[in-house]
Amino acid sequence: MTSATHQDDAEFHARAAANQSRLTAALKPTYDFIVCGAGASGSVVAARLAENPDVQVLLVEAGGSDAVEAVLDPAQWPANLGSERDWGFAAEPNPHLNGRALSMSMGKVLGGGSSVNVMLWARGHRNDWDYFASEAGDSGWGYDTVLDLYRRIENWQGAPDPQYRGDSGPVWVQPSADASPVAHAMLDAAAELGIPTFDSPNGRMMEGPGGAAITDVLVRDGRRNSLFRAYVRPVLDRPNLTVLTDTLVRRVVLDGNRATGVEIIHGGEPKTIKATGEVIVSLGAIQTPKLLMHSGIGDREELERAGIPVVHHLPGVGQNFQDHVSFGCTWEYKDPIAPRNGGSEATLYWKSRPDLDAPDLLFCQVEFPVPSERTAALGVPEHGWTMFAGLAQPKSRGRLRLRDANPLSPLRIDTNMLSDPEDVRAAARCVELCRELGNSRAFSPFVKREVMPGNLSGGAMSDYIRDAAVTYWHQTGTAKMGRDALSVVDASLKVYGIEGLRVADGSIMPRVTTGNTQAPCAIIGERAAELIRLAHHL
Structure with missing residues (x-):
């Protein structure tokens, strides 16, 4: 990196930090879109929606900054496991594992899993995407469409291969x-x-x-280049994108069968923020179904057992867990x-x-x-x-x-x-x-x-x-896309029975993709943003 480039980067970082300080100090009561979770999918959705300067986007993340050496140094990724950047979930004892209870790490930091994982870029198999398309009844999820998306988002640093690779997108991908x-x-x-x-x-x-x-990896100049850093960090100076860290989304606010905002806990205080357009849930395959259930969306028997009023009976929420x-x-x-x-x-x-x-x-x-x-x-x-x-x-x-009904209580994770x-x-x-x-x-x-x-x-x-x-740590499938009785979202990632609410993360996968999941989660984010912009004429 040249000294001029380093100076430009430092100037941008200072400008972006000052912008975000102003935006978070004066949170608006209402945004056009609220994206819950700044992980591998949520980062993509928020950045793409904020490309329209007339759209106000709030990106809410439970974790904190990714500007720590354990995140940025590729060799230090194991140090994130069990740290404050890990949700630290634990599964129930499993009789099929001789009674063992596995840890279920998940990123709790800007970038989510893409900030704590092994940085591998694995697109999934042709059959995975064609299966998604079949389950959704939408060829837009098929391999040919997805391959075109990969070419558009990649900035491939290996040998030129225009049939399969792109070289001008936001995601820097290189061979190890x-x-x-x-x-x-x-x-x-x-x-x-x-x-x-x-x-x-x-x-x-x-x-x-x-x-x-x-392997192909998301490493640039010897440093981790997470999907947050690929998509959101370069646009943190935009006045229409607010990134709120250390903030827990407690539930989606519903008016009848329409999502109108979110309840959050920020600075130890509860607060409600409204969304005039949509709420997009990108919290991952454990926290996404948890948020839906605590919002009254899920299996009736499960919600009633926990003492949560049922807003919409959707039995597939939390089922179909895969890893x-x-x-x-x-x-x-x-x-x-x-x-x-x-x-x-x-x-x-x-x-x-x-x-x-x-x-x-x-x-x-x-x-x-x-x-x-x-x-x-x-x-x-x-x-x-x-x-x-x-x-x-x-x-x-x-x-x-x-x-129970307490949004702060961890889920019971039966991996089976x-x-x-x-x-x-x-x-x-x-x-x-x-x-x-x-x-x-x-x-x-x-x-x-x-x-x-x-x-x-x-x-x-x-x-x-x-x-x-x-x-x-490839948890997926718990709010699956499809058309059967256990499907939670449709081909447009809209939650069945609820207006103004979509899910965009690994939980929507009908089945786990063949390989590491961060690249498919980027595609899910891209598809979600594309579908939202189309629906709202953005």
Whole structure:
């Protein structure tokens, strides 16, 4: 960065900070649009709506600033887990995980998950988007439309590929820089097993049976470039965009069946702010259904049990919970190799059965040990790496339930992971493939020994899977888009039965996408903004 560029950036930052201080010190009683949540989808929605200077947008975030080193330094992402930038949710004990209760981290900071994740950019498979379109009854969610959106939003820094990549959008995407030799060993191991390798995981690789590639990441000049930083930070000097941090949205205010605003807690005080246009809920797959239920929108029996007056019976709210689940397999290095970038530079998607037409297994190589709290007892090497691999298309479904009528009470999260026997069978094949990869010739120059799981079968394999299972933190599906009885939003992301209320985040996914979820959440934000602008002639 040149000194002139640095000076321009400093001047902009000072101007933007002064603008936001003025705007938040004099909050308006009414805005045109209120976006709840400044995460991977909400940041996109707010920035796109604010492109119209005649539209007043309020973006509300429960967390605080992202201008901290643990967020901006790609190598420090694990330091965010369990910090004040993490909601710190915990699931209920799960009998299918041998009674274990998993932590459910979620970003609570400007940028949401895109500020605390591993920065991977994974678009999802062609079949995912075509399935979305089928469920919604709208070709606008199909792969061809979504591919065009990806080309428009990406500022791709790799080899030019105009068929699949764009180079002038807001989202800076680059291949992992100077990837570790063990990342390249992952690709060589895949090739040994007959799995094709690609220059990028985004493009042809996700139109067929899968493959392996060096990861694409949201890192710019060695720093995390979250979706908040890509979309919102460059426009914080606009007078029509107010970003309100450290503010909890307690409920959506409803007048009959119309959303008219939100109740918030800001500075410890409750306050109601009105919206003349719409309220857009982008709080993620745990907080979004929670907000809907506390607003009286949800399953009648569930709301009545918690003592919440029913405004609209919508039984799918909080149901259809999904998450990618991983079963870490670990190897010890012959000689220490320090992690590079965010420590995850190679990815692989493949099939648990040859008859499948798309990958159902997801492999993210992690360049340090990642055991579960239970498999850690097997012994973790000081220097090692993990095949962080699991189910890309789990069949199991969980549910979120209220504890009581208090909006500050956490939800009861029943993930129900591995409840479907088909998931256990796929998990066993996943672990077997991990071992084939990690024990291949390609890794022999780097690996001293396999630490876990070793050669297991039958009940021993099942126990390992249930003890090793951890989450990818890809919670999705709890306010799903569709046309059946459990659908919460329609193809336009409007909440069924309520006017002026949309959901735009990972909760609307009918099923979790194949891969990391921040890129699909950006698409959900783009689609939402497009649909809102069309509806309001903006």
